[in-house]
Amino acid sequence: MFNLIVLATTNTHKIREIKRVLEKFPVVLKSLSDFPTLPEAIEDGDTFDENAYKKAFHYAKVLGLPTIADDSGLEVYALGGKPGVHSARYSGEEATDLDNCRKLLRELNGIQDRKARFVCVFSIAVPSGPALTYEASCEGKILDHLQGEEGFGYDPLFFYEPIKKTFAELSLDEKNEVSHRGKVLVELASEFPKVLKWIENRMKEELPQQPDHSEFMNNDWSR
Template sequence: MQNSIALVVATRNKGKTSEIRELLKDFPIEIKNLDDFGPIPQVEEDGDTFDENAYKKASFTARILGYPALADDSGLLVDALDGAPGVYSARYAGENATDEERYAKILQEIKGKTNRKAAFECVISIAVPTGPALTYEARCEGVIAEQPSGSNGFGYDPIFYYPELKKTFAELTQEEKNSVSHRGKAFREVQEEFDKILIWIRQNMPVQEKFICSED
């Protein structure tokens, strides 16, 4: 039997975790969540870009846990709000606000505007404990709906209308969303390069024993 690599998915967002697990399900790796470990400090996401924050989350987690780690930093960019909420998407209506409060704020702010174009962006960083990382990014364009609709997904999905499927992201199944979303597109690139990524991880990991699990 071949040995497989363990990879920690460094996110505390349950909606993302579920999508990422689905997107990685056919990969020959053992996926670990942050919950598989004891409490670890939270990274401050104070970067100005998705790239910076994705790298911070992945490299911090890899360094603390000693495993290769994958992080996703993503967000919604609304044209009429000059690209807001962008990197502040998770805390746009305050640290403890609910998803409903966040998207209600957007709907309120763009009330009456004719340009309702928006996009989701996603940057994936795969890092090893010594610091180097690989980056993948993608974008998905849509428009902000007049009112929320649908109960699937997470975050701003109920107000993100995807014209090609004539539905909001929250009206799509997880499989449908992954087939067109920013996250799905970025993971498709990961998938295409997967053999190279595995070689890169093996070459860059300092202690081989810790992250290689034997399959039986």
Template sequence: MKEVVIASKNSGKITEIAAALAHLPVKVVSLADFGEVAEAVEDGSTFAENALIKAKYYSNFTGKACLADDSGLEVDALNGAPGVYSARYAGENASDSENNKKLLENLKDEDCRTARFRCSLVFYDINGEVLSTDGVCEGVLLNEPRGNGGFGYDPLFLIPNLDKTLAEISINEKNAISHRGAALRSMAEKMAVYLK
């Protein structure tokens, strides 16, 4: 069984990833299991660049294969912002509620509410092997949060054909339609071939 470090301490994200990889011969390990770890410098201009930076960095640090994602929200009315700055939209170490508040403030005069979550996922093994996948989830941003599940911008992100936000659906429903779910399904297929 191959240990794969997930380049995150976000328990919600780790749970999603572990569920998607449960059928593979891997043991998912959280970055939190390695104590204090200096964060990778995410200075890429795209989600894919940042995911690769993180995967290499944490693989080198832990000496294990690493799976890293970089994902975020692209809002049409904001020319694709917050994009790669989604997690720190309201500043370094901003909370989800602070980021959501800033987003709503910046959208208050906008009629166009279309947006998408985009995820780039990179698996980096200690032998230098790299696997990468992407996923997208289209939706509409609400004026106020709905739901208690999920994390990040999930309470504002409405899936029109469900009439529910990502924070109002189960983790299994979310994995079936989300940007990370799509990237994870593709990654699981690639990893299954690679790990044979």
């Protein structure tokens, strides 16, 4: 079985969430941090689906390895779906999470309708191009102040009505049960044996000469 898969992110929060859900499977998960000096993917798509695939295929092709990438973000209905695919860089290319949250609060100042949703799309690609796609969303509303210390991104502003807390007030396990990314991961985990078989079959069709990543082939699946 082909058991090395790359997570196309350096975001430690995302890596931790994904590894937590997939840790029971016989697979080695490495992130982009394990492969320095790679050319960056160009995420210029108009949708989360497009960007997730662009990123997954880019790194799969560069590394010669199956790659999981996600694109996710916040859509605020009163803002016409903004920040959307620009969620991570809403207030600029070098924006911090706090910068983005503050800009969102400014944009929503005086607006009563604060309904919003988080969207997440996962794309699993192999070097030749084919990919699997998983998508989920989570409905909530945007508070007028930051609340909570956990999570990342817009979590301190995103209030989840069923449990009366923001995502930043939830533990990782609690968040994974209800969040957009958690929903995708639950679905992915339920089908992961099939996904691994799909990857194995696709990788057999790849060119025989692939980059040597044997140094990463180990059984420490928690790293």
